[in-house]
Ligand code: ADP
Protein backbone atom coordinates (compact mmCIF):
# COMPACT_ATOMS: atom_id res chain seq x y z
CA UNK A 1 0.00 0.00 0.00
CA UNK A 2 1.29 3.44 -0.92
CA UNK A 3 -0.02 6.91 -0.37
CA UNK A 4 0.05 8.79 -3.66
CA UNK A 5 -0.83 12.21 -4.99
CA UNK A 6 -2.03 12.14 -8.61
CA UNK A 7 -2.08 15.49 -10.43
CA UNK A 8 -3.95 16.00 -13.70
CA UNK A 9 -3.27 19.08 -15.87
CA UNK A 10 -5.69 20.98 -18.08
CA UNK A 11 -5.56 18.76 -21.17
CA UNK A 12 -6.04 15.69 -18.97
CA UNK A 13 -9.39 17.08 -17.75
CA UNK A 14 -10.32 18.97 -20.93
CA UNK A 15 -13.85 17.51 -21.24
CA UNK A 16 -16.16 14.98 -19.62
CA UNK A 17 -14.64 12.04 -21.51
CA UNK A 18 -11.20 13.05 -20.19
CA UNK A 19 -12.59 13.39 -16.66
CA UNK A 20 -14.06 9.87 -16.91
CA UNK A 21 -10.65 8.64 -18.05
CA UNK A 22 -9.06 10.29 -15.00
CA UNK A 23 -11.66 8.70 -12.72
CA UNK A 24 -10.80 5.27 -14.16
CA UNK A 25 -7.11 5.82 -13.48
CA UNK A 26 -7.81 6.93 -9.93
CA UNK A 27 -10.04 3.91 -9.39
CA UNK A 28 -7.24 1.63 -10.55
CA UNK A 29 -4.89 3.05 -7.88
CA UNK A 30 -7.56 2.75 -5.20
CA UNK A 31 -8.26 -0.86 -6.16
CA UNK A 32 -4.53 -1.58 -5.94
CA UNK A 33 -4.89 -0.70 -2.25
CA UNK A 34 -3.40 2.80 -2.36
CA UNK A 35 -4.51 5.91 -0.47
CA UNK A 36 -5.07 8.61 -3.05
CA UNK A 37 -5.32 12.38 -3.17
CA UNK A 38 -5.94 13.90 -6.59
CA UNK A 39 -4.98 17.46 -7.55
CA UNK A 40 -6.69 18.88 -10.61
CA UNK A 41 -6.21 21.87 -12.91
CA UNK A 42 -8.94 23.80 -14.64
CA UNK A 43 -10.25 22.29 -17.88
CA UNK A 44 -7.95 23.22 -20.81
CA UNK A 45 -8.48 26.81 -21.95
CA UNK A 46 -10.58 27.81 -18.93
CA UNK A 47 -7.89 29.72 -17.03
CA UNK A 48 -6.89 31.63 -20.18
CA UNK A 49 -10.50 32.63 -20.69
CA UNK A 50 -10.90 33.76 -17.07
CA UNK A 51 -7.65 35.77 -17.21
CA UNK A 52 -8.84 37.33 -20.50
CA UNK A 53 -12.12 38.44 -18.95
CA UNK A 54 -10.29 40.25 -16.12
CA UNK A 55 -7.98 41.94 -18.60
CA UNK A 56 -10.81 43.01 -20.89
CA UNK A 57 -12.67 44.68 -18.03
CA UNK A 58 -9.60 46.44 -16.70
CA UNK A 59 -5.95 46.01 -17.68
CA UNK A 60 -4.95 47.14 -14.17
CA UNK A 61 -7.50 45.00 -12.30
CA UNK A 62 -7.36 44.35 -8.55
CA UNK A 63 -5.25 41.23 -7.95
CA UNK A 64 -7.60 39.96 -5.20
CA UNK A 65 -10.55 39.97 -7.60
CA UNK A 66 -8.39 38.37 -10.31
CA UNK A 67 -7.79 35.49 -7.88
CA UNK A 68 -11.51 35.25 -7.09
CA UNK A 69 -12.19 34.81 -10.79
CA UNK A 70 -9.33 32.57 -11.96
CA UNK A 71 -9.52 30.15 -9.01
CA UNK A 72 -12.99 29.07 -10.13
CA UNK A 73 -11.70 26.91 -12.99
CA UNK A 74 -10.21 24.36 -10.62
CA UNK A 75 -13.34 24.28 -8.43
CA UNK A 76 -15.43 23.10 -11.36
CA UNK A 77 -13.03 20.26 -12.12
CA UNK A 78 -12.90 19.00 -8.51
CA UNK A 79 -16.69 18.73 -8.35
CA UNK A 80 -16.95 17.02 -11.73
CA UNK A 81 -14.22 14.52 -10.90
CA UNK A 82 -15.76 13.74 -7.49
CA UNK A 83 -19.11 13.06 -9.19
CA UNK A 84 -17.43 10.94 -11.83
CA UNK A 85 -15.60 8.88 -9.17
CA UNK A 86 -18.77 8.39 -7.13
CA UNK A 87 -20.51 7.27 -10.30
CA UNK A 88 -18.07 4.37 -10.70
CA UNK A 89 -18.27 3.39 -7.05
CA UNK A 90 -15.27 5.23 -5.64
CA UNK A 91 -15.86 7.22 -2.49
CA UNK A 92 -14.62 10.77 -3.14
CA UNK A 93 -14.92 14.31 -1.85
CA UNK A 94 -13.84 17.65 -3.38
CA UNK A 95 -11.71 20.15 -1.49
CA UNK A 96 -10.99 23.80 -2.27
CA UNK A 97 -7.79 25.44 -1.04
CA UNK A 98 -9.57 27.28 1.77
CA UNK A 99 -11.23 24.13 3.07
CA UNK A 100 -8.06 22.12 3.72
CA UNK A 101 -6.65 24.80 4.22
CA UNK A 102 -3.69 25.45 1.93
CA UNK A 103 -2.27 28.59 3.54
CA UNK A 104 -0.39 31.09 1.40
CA UNK A 105 0.99 34.60 1.67
CA UNK A 106 -1.05 37.52 0.32
CA UNK A 107 0.85 38.01 -2.91
CA UNK A 108 -2.30 37.67 -5.01
CA UNK A 109 -1.78 36.21 -8.47
CA UNK A 110 1.54 34.62 -7.50
CA UNK A 111 1.11 33.57 -3.88
CA UNK A 112 3.55 31.18 -2.20
CA UNK A 113 2.40 28.26 -0.07
CA UNK A 114 3.13 28.78 3.64
CA UNK A 115 1.70 25.50 4.95
CA UNK A 116 -0.90 22.78 4.40
CA UNK A 117 -2.91 21.22 7.20
CA UNK A 118 -3.11 17.64 6.02
CA UNK A 119 -4.46 15.84 9.10
CA UNK A 120 -8.13 15.71 8.06
CA UNK A 121 -7.29 14.60 4.52
CA UNK A 122 -5.04 11.84 5.86
CA UNK A 123 -7.80 10.67 8.21
CA UNK A 124 -10.28 10.44 5.34
CA UNK A 125 -7.82 8.83 2.95
CA UNK A 126 -7.21 6.16 5.59
CA UNK A 127 -10.93 5.35 5.53
CA UNK A 128 -10.73 4.88 1.74
CA UNK A 129 -12.06 8.25 0.63
CA UNK A 130 -10.32 9.91 -2.30
CA UNK A 131 -9.56 13.61 -1.73
CA UNK A 132 -10.06 15.63 -4.91
CA UNK A 133 -8.19 18.89 -4.36
CA UNK A 134 -8.21 22.11 -6.40
CA UNK A 135 -4.72 22.89 -7.67
CA UNK A 136 -3.47 26.44 -8.17
CA UNK A 137 -5.29 27.97 -5.20
CA UNK A 138 -5.00 28.61 -1.50
CA UNK A 139 -6.10 31.05 1.16
CA UNK A 140 -4.07 34.10 2.17
CA UNK A 141 -3.62 35.52 5.65
CA UNK A 142 -6.19 38.16 4.60
CA UNK A 143 -8.66 35.23 4.44
CA UNK A 144 -9.14 35.67 0.71
CA UNK A 145 -8.66 33.15 -2.09
CA UNK A 146 -5.21 33.30 -3.65
CA UNK A 147 -3.68 31.69 -6.74
CA UNK A 148 -0.13 30.48 -7.17
CA UNK A 149 0.76 31.77 -10.65
CA UNK A 150 0.25 30.08 -14.01
CA UNK A 151 1.01 26.38 -14.02
CA UNK A 152 0.69 26.42 -10.22
CA UNK A 153 -1.19 23.13 -9.88
CA UNK A 154 2.12 21.30 -10.14
CA UNK A 155 3.25 23.20 -7.06
CA UNK A 156 -0.03 22.43 -5.25
CA UNK A 157 0.48 18.74 -5.96
CA UNK A 158 4.08 18.53 -4.76
CA UNK A 159 3.31 20.63 -1.67
CA UNK A 160 0.36 18.35 -0.89
CA UNK A 161 2.52 15.26 -1.37
CA UNK A 162 5.03 16.69 1.13
CA UNK A 163 2.29 17.60 3.64
CA UNK A 164 0.61 14.18 3.37
CA UNK A 165 3.97 12.35 3.55
CA UNK A 166 3.03 10.68 0.27
CA UNK A 167 5.27 8.00 -1.20
CA UNK A 168 5.18 9.73 -4.56
CA UNK A 169 3.61 12.49 -6.61
CA UNK A 170 2.52 11.50 -10.12
CA UNK A 171 2.15 14.45 -12.51
CA UNK A 172 -0.12 13.26 -15.32
CA UNK A 173 0.07 15.38 -18.46
CA UNK A 174 -0.20 15.28 -22.26
CA UNK A 175 3.37 13.99 -22.77
CA UNK A 176 4.66 10.72 -21.35
CA UNK A 177 7.62 12.20 -19.51
CA UNK A 178 10.30 14.85 -19.51
CA UNK A 179 12.15 14.96 -22.81
CA UNK A 180 15.57 16.28 -23.81
CA UNK A 181 13.65 19.22 -25.26
CA UNK A 182 10.03 20.07 -26.04
CA UNK A 183 8.91 17.09 -28.16
CA UNK A 184 6.43 19.34 -29.94
CA UNK A 185 9.32 21.32 -31.46
CA UNK A 186 11.88 18.57 -31.93
CA UNK A 187 10.34 15.21 -32.86
CA UNK A 188 13.77 13.58 -32.31
CA UNK A 189 13.65 14.51 -28.60
CA UNK A 190 14.28 11.56 -26.27
CA UNK A 191 12.38 10.72 -23.12
CA UNK A 192 14.54 10.81 -20.01
CA UNK A 193 14.07 7.95 -17.54
CA UNK A 194 15.42 10.15 -14.75
CA UNK A 195 16.48 13.74 -14.31
CA UNK A 196 17.98 15.41 -11.25
CA UNK A 197 16.02 18.06 -9.35
CA UNK A 198 18.74 20.56 -10.11
CA UNK A 199 18.63 20.03 -13.87
CA UNK A 200 14.82 19.99 -13.91
CA UNK A 201 14.84 23.24 -11.95
CA UNK A 202 17.07 24.86 -14.57
CA UNK A 203 15.03 23.41 -17.47
CA UNK A 204 11.76 24.64 -15.96
CA UNK A 205 13.16 28.07 -15.10
CA UNK A 206 14.29 28.70 -18.67
CA UNK A 207 11.08 27.69 -20.37
CA UNK A 208 10.27 23.94 -20.19
CA UNK A 209 6.74 24.36 -18.88
CA UNK A 210 6.18 20.66 -18.24
CA UNK A 211 6.64 21.44 -14.50
CA UNK A 212 6.27 24.76 -12.72
CA UNK A 213 9.66 25.80 -11.31
CA UNK A 214 8.42 26.05 -7.73
CA UNK A 215 7.10 22.50 -7.78
CA UNK A 216 10.61 21.26 -8.52
CA UNK A 217 12.06 23.47 -5.78
CA UNK A 218 9.59 22.03 -3.28
CA UNK A 219 10.28 18.49 -4.45
CA UNK A 220 13.98 19.02 -3.94
CA UNK A 221 13.62 20.55 -0.47
CA UNK A 222 11.10 17.98 0.80
CA UNK A 223 12.50 15.02 -1.10
CA UNK A 224 9.26 14.22 -2.93
CA UNK A 225 9.61 11.58 -5.63
CA UNK A 226 7.96 13.19 -8.68
CA UNK A 227 6.99 11.15 -11.73
CA UNK A 228 5.95 12.92 -14.91
CA UNK A 229 3.74 10.57 -16.92
CA UNK A 230 0.97 10.46 -19.49
CA UNK A 231 -2.77 10.62 -18.85
CA UNK A 232 -3.35 9.04 -22.21
CA UNK A 233 -1.19 5.90 -22.31
CA UNK A 234 -3.01 2.59 -22.35
CA UNK A 235 -2.99 0.37 -19.27
CA UNK A 236 -1.78 -2.55 -21.38
CA UNK A 237 1.31 -0.54 -22.34
CA UNK A 238 2.38 -0.27 -18.71
CA UNK A 239 4.71 -2.96 -17.41
CA UNK A 240 2.95 -4.42 -14.33
CA UNK A 241 6.27 -5.81 -13.04
CA UNK A 242 8.21 -2.54 -13.19
CA UNK A 243 9.04 -1.33 -9.69
CA UNK A 244 8.13 2.25 -10.55
CA UNK A 245 5.62 3.96 -12.84
CA UNK A 246 6.46 4.68 -16.48
CA UNK A 247 7.49 8.23 -17.31
CA UNK A 248 10.31 10.32 -15.91
CA UNK A 249 11.44 10.30 -12.30
CA UNK A 250 12.70 13.61 -10.89
CA UNK A 251 15.17 12.59 -8.21
CA UNK A 252 18.39 13.29 -6.42
CA UNK A 253 21.53 13.51 -8.53
CA UNK A 254 22.99 10.56 -6.61
CA UNK A 255 20.27 8.28 -8.02
CA UNK A 256 21.45 8.87 -11.59
CA UNK A 257 24.16 6.47 -12.63
CA UNK A 258 25.75 8.11 -15.62
CA UNK A 259 25.51 11.86 -16.20
CA UNK A 260 25.44 13.18 -19.73
CA UNK A 261 27.33 16.41 -20.35
CA UNK A 262 24.14 17.95 -21.71
CA UNK A 263 20.78 16.69 -20.43
CA UNK A 264 18.34 19.01 -22.09
CA UNK A 265 17.58 22.16 -24.05
CA UNK A 266 14.82 24.64 -23.31
CA UNK A 267 13.68 27.84 -24.91
CA UNK A 268 11.46 30.78 -24.19
CA UNK A 269 9.94 33.19 -26.67
CA UNK A 270 8.53 35.30 -23.87
CA UNK A 271 11.60 37.55 -23.88
CA UNK A 272 12.34 41.15 -24.78
CA UNK A 273 15.67 42.88 -25.23
CA UNK A 274 16.36 46.45 -24.15
CA UNK A 275 19.59 48.27 -25.03
CA UNK A 276 20.57 51.52 -23.37
CA UNK A 277 22.97 53.40 -25.62
CA UNK A 278 25.86 55.57 -24.51
CA UNK A 279 25.54 55.26 -20.74
CA UNK A 280 28.35 56.84 -18.73
CA UNK A 281 30.85 54.12 -17.72
CA UNK A 282 31.12 55.05 -14.04
CA UNK A 283 30.14 53.67 -10.61
CA UNK A 284 26.45 53.93 -9.74
CA UNK A 285 25.07 53.61 -13.26
CA UNK A 286 23.88 50.00 -12.88
CA UNK A 287 22.12 50.98 -9.65
CA UNK A 288 20.45 53.95 -11.41
CA UNK A 289 19.14 51.60 -14.12
CA UNK A 290 18.17 48.47 -12.22
CA UNK A 291 16.97 50.10 -8.99
CA UNK A 292 13.88 51.74 -10.55
CA UNK A 293 13.18 48.60 -12.61
CA UNK A 294 13.20 46.46 -9.46
CA UNK A 295 10.87 48.94 -7.73
CA UNK A 296 8.49 48.62 -10.69
CA UNK A 297 8.60 44.81 -10.26
CA UNK A 298 10.28 44.26 -13.63
CA UNK A 299 12.22 40.98 -13.68
CA UNK A 300 15.58 41.48 -15.36
CA UNK A 301 17.30 38.36 -16.64
CA UNK A 302 20.39 38.51 -18.91
CA UNK A 303 22.64 41.58 -18.58
CA UNK A 304 25.52 42.44 -20.91
CA UNK A 305 27.65 45.53 -20.51
CA UNK A 306 30.77 46.55 -22.34
CA UNK A 307 33.74 48.29 -20.78
CA UNK A 308 34.43 51.54 -22.63
CA UNK A 309 37.89 51.94 -24.11
CA UNK A 310 38.45 55.44 -22.73
CA UNK A 311 36.25 55.37 -19.62
CA UNK A 312 33.57 57.57 -21.22
CA UNK A 313 30.35 55.83 -22.39
CA UNK A 314 29.26 52.29 -23.21
CA UNK A 315 26.12 50.32 -24.14
CA UNK A 316 24.19 48.12 -21.76
CA UNK A 317 21.80 45.38 -22.92
CA UNK A 318 19.46 43.27 -20.81
CA UNK A 319 16.34 41.13 -21.15
CA UNK A 320 12.94 41.24 -19.44
CA UNK A 321 9.81 39.07 -19.90
CA UNK A 322 7.95 40.44 -22.93
CA UNK A 323 4.96 41.21 -20.70
CA UNK A 324 7.19 43.69 -18.79
CA UNK A 325 8.65 45.35 -21.91
CA UNK A 326 6.36 48.39 -22.07
CA UNK A 327 6.59 48.99 -18.33
CA UNK A 328 10.38 48.79 -18.41
CA UNK A 329 10.53 51.36 -21.22
CA UNK A 330 8.30 53.76 -19.31
CA UNK A 331 10.47 53.41 -16.18
CA UNK A 332 13.71 53.93 -18.11
CA UNK A 333 12.41 56.98 -19.97
CA UNK A 334 11.48 58.55 -16.63
CA UNK A 335 15.02 57.92 -15.34
CA UNK A 336 16.74 59.19 -18.51
CA UNK A 337 18.36 62.23 -16.86
CA UNK A 338 19.35 60.34 -13.73
CA UNK A 339 21.03 57.61 -15.81
CA UNK A 340 22.39 59.99 -18.46
CA UNK A 341 22.07 57.78 -21.55
CA UNK A 342 21.51 59.04 -25.09
CA UNK A 343 18.77 56.71 -26.36
CA UNK A 344 16.99 53.36 -25.90
CA UNK A 345 16.27 50.63 -28.38
CA UNK A 346 14.92 47.12 -28.05
CA UNK A 347 12.96 44.25 -29.49
CA UNK A 348 10.37 41.71 -28.49
CA UNK A 349 11.31 39.48 -31.43
CA UNK A 350 13.93 37.62 -29.44
CA UNK A 351 14.10 34.23 -27.78
CA UNK A 352 16.30 32.63 -25.17
CA UNK A 353 17.67 29.17 -25.84
CA UNK A 354 19.32 27.38 -22.90
CA UNK A 355 21.46 24.28 -22.65
CA UNK A 356 21.47 22.39 -19.34
CA UNK A 357 23.60 19.60 -17.95
CA UNK A 358 25.27 18.73 -14.67
CA UNK A 359 28.18 17.34 -16.70
CA UNK A 360 29.10 20.92 -17.65
CA UNK A 361 30.64 21.26 -14.21
CA UNK A 362 33.46 18.98 -15.27
CA UNK A 363 33.64 19.57 -19.04
CA UNK A 364 35.18 22.65 -20.65
CA UNK A 365 34.24 24.02 -24.06
CA UNK A 366 30.59 22.96 -24.09
CA UNK A 367 29.35 26.47 -24.89
CA UNK A 368 32.09 27.06 -27.47
CA UNK A 369 30.74 24.12 -29.50
CA UNK A 370 27.32 25.79 -29.54
CA UNK A 371 28.70 29.12 -30.78
CA UNK A 372 30.39 27.37 -33.70
CA UNK A 373 27.33 25.27 -34.62
CA UNK A 374 25.00 28.28 -34.52
CA UNK A 375 27.43 30.38 -36.58
CA UNK A 376 27.39 27.67 -39.26
CA UNK A 377 23.59 28.07 -39.36
CA UNK A 378 23.99 31.88 -39.61
CA UNK A 379 22.22 32.29 -36.27
CA UNK A 380 23.37 35.46 -34.56
CA UNK A 381 23.87 35.49 -30.78
CA UNK A 382 22.82 38.77 -29.16
CA UNK A 383 23.67 37.99 -25.54
CA UNK A 384 25.08 35.12 -23.48
CA UNK A 385 24.83 34.15 -19.82
CA UNK A 386 26.35 31.15 -18.10
CA UNK A 387 26.03 29.39 -14.77
CA UNK A 388 27.57 26.23 -13.39
CA UNK A 389 25.26 23.80 -15.21
CA UNK A 390 23.60 26.00 -17.85
CA UNK A 391 24.24 28.57 -20.53
CA UNK A 392 21.64 30.72 -22.27
CA UNK A 393 21.80 32.47 -25.61
CA UNK A 394 19.60 35.30 -26.82
CA UNK A 395 18.78 35.03 -30.52
CA UNK A 396 16.19 36.25 -33.05
CA UNK A 397 12.83 34.64 -32.23
CA UNK A 398 12.38 33.50 -35.83
CA UNK A 399 15.44 31.24 -35.52
CA UNK A 400 14.36 29.54 -32.25
CA UNK A 401 13.30 26.18 -33.67
CA UNK A 402 16.38 25.99 -35.89
CA UNK A 403 18.65 26.80 -32.95
CA UNK A 404 17.00 24.24 -30.67
CA UNK A 405 17.25 21.52 -33.34
CA UNK A 406 20.88 22.38 -34.12
CA UNK A 407 21.92 22.23 -30.47
CA UNK A 408 19.88 19.08 -29.84
CA UNK A 409 21.81 17.25 -32.59
CA UNK A 410 25.13 18.85 -31.65
CA UNK A 411 25.06 17.37 -28.15
CA UNK A 412 23.98 13.92 -29.33
CA UNK A 413 20.49 14.12 -27.89
CA UNK A 414 18.57 13.04 -31.03
CA UNK A 415 16.95 9.64 -30.75
P1 ADP B 1 -0.50 20.39 -18.05
O1 ADP B 1 -1.69 21.08 -18.61
O2 ADP B 1 -0.68 18.92 -17.90
O3 ADP B 1 0.03 21.04 -16.80
P2 ADP B 1 1.55 21.71 -19.62
O4 ADP B 1 1.08 22.19 -20.95
O5 ADP B 1 1.68 22.72 -18.54
O6 ADP B 1 0.64 20.50 -19.17
O7 ADP B 1 2.97 20.99 -19.78
C1 ADP B 1 3.13 19.95 -20.72
C2 ADP B 1 3.78 20.48 -21.98
O8 ADP B 1 5.14 20.87 -21.71
C3 ADP B 1 3.94 19.46 -23.08
O9 ADP B 1 2.79 19.38 -23.88
C4 ADP B 1 5.17 19.95 -23.87
O10 ADP B 1 4.82 20.59 -25.06
C5 ADP B 1 5.79 20.97 -22.95
N1 ADP B 1 7.24 20.76 -22.74
C6 ADP B 1 8.18 21.74 -22.83
N2 ADP B 1 9.40 21.24 -22.64
C7 ADP B 1 9.25 19.92 -22.39
C8 ADP B 1 10.16 18.86 -22.10
N3 ADP B 1 11.48 19.07 -22.02
N4 ADP B 1 9.65 17.62 -21.91
C9 ADP B 1 8.33 17.39 -21.98
N5 ADP B 1 7.42 18.36 -22.25
C10 ADP B 1 7.86 19.61 -22.46
Ligand code: ASP
Pocket residue numbers: 009010041042047048073135136149150151152153154
Ligand atom coordinates in the same frame (compact mmCIF):
# COMPACT_ATOMS: atom_id res chain seq x y z
N1 ASP C 1 -5.15 26.30 -14.33
C1 ASP C 1 -3.93 27.00 -13.97
C2 ASP C 1 -3.21 27.51 -15.22
O1 ASP C 1 -3.63 27.29 -16.30
C3 ASP C 1 -3.01 26.17 -13.13
C4 ASP C 1 -2.47 24.93 -13.80
O2 ASP C 1 -3.04 24.43 -14.77
O3 ASP C 1 -1.46 24.42 -13.32
O4 ASP C 1 -2.21 28.18 -15.09
Ligand code: MG
Pocket residue numbers: 009151154209210211212
Ligand atom coordinates in the same frame (compact mmCIF):
# COMPACT_ATOMS: atom_id res chain seq x y z
MG1 MG D 1 1.23 22.75 -16.47
